[in-house]
Amino acid sequence: MKAWPFAAAALAAGCAAPRPAEAPAALPPYPPRGEFIEFFVSAASELRFFIEAGSLSVGPDGIVRYVLIARSPAGAVNVSYEGLRCETGEVRLYATGGEAGWSGRPGEWRAAARRWHNILMHGYFCPQRQPVSSRSEGLDALRKGGHAASKGGIDDIPRGF
Secondary structure (H helix, E strand, O other): OOHHHHHHHHHHOOOOOOOOOOOOOOOOOOOOOOOEEEEOOOOOOOOEEEEEHHHOEEOOOOEEEEEEEEEOOOOOEEEEEEEEEOOOOEEEEEEEEEOOEEEOOOOOOEEOOOHHHHHHHHHHHOHHHOOOOOHHHHHHHHHOOOOOOOOOOHHHOOOOO
16 A cells, blocks of 8 residues: 555654545434334443434545434433444544434534444444444444454443443
């Protein structure tokens, strides 16, 4: 690869290797109506979390994008369209959903500090800090309760937040 010497030189100089440009993120249809796949976050959480299967994508930029649904026991629902940048452990909120549809502008990339983001990242979509290779692989991980290549399994996900 021709990019390797540049990346090696950048790392040797203390610089991070350049990231591929982020691909435009088109918002999926709202409200989400497809298959909702539940994933476990914590016994301490009363919220239930779901990924809308039809929204899951892995871009050429390596970003895993999805619609996240969080539902409370009282029936309150939060819907968001988000992305994970696996190699840096960052998350980005693209939009939130409500009665009027999607709203908001894409936020900044920030460290994944919420438990559900870390679960999605380390247990399902970013094994070994690399994005799943396809939508199918991500859906398979959700349906099986975790990605086979997740080091140590979901119980070993960092809990320091």
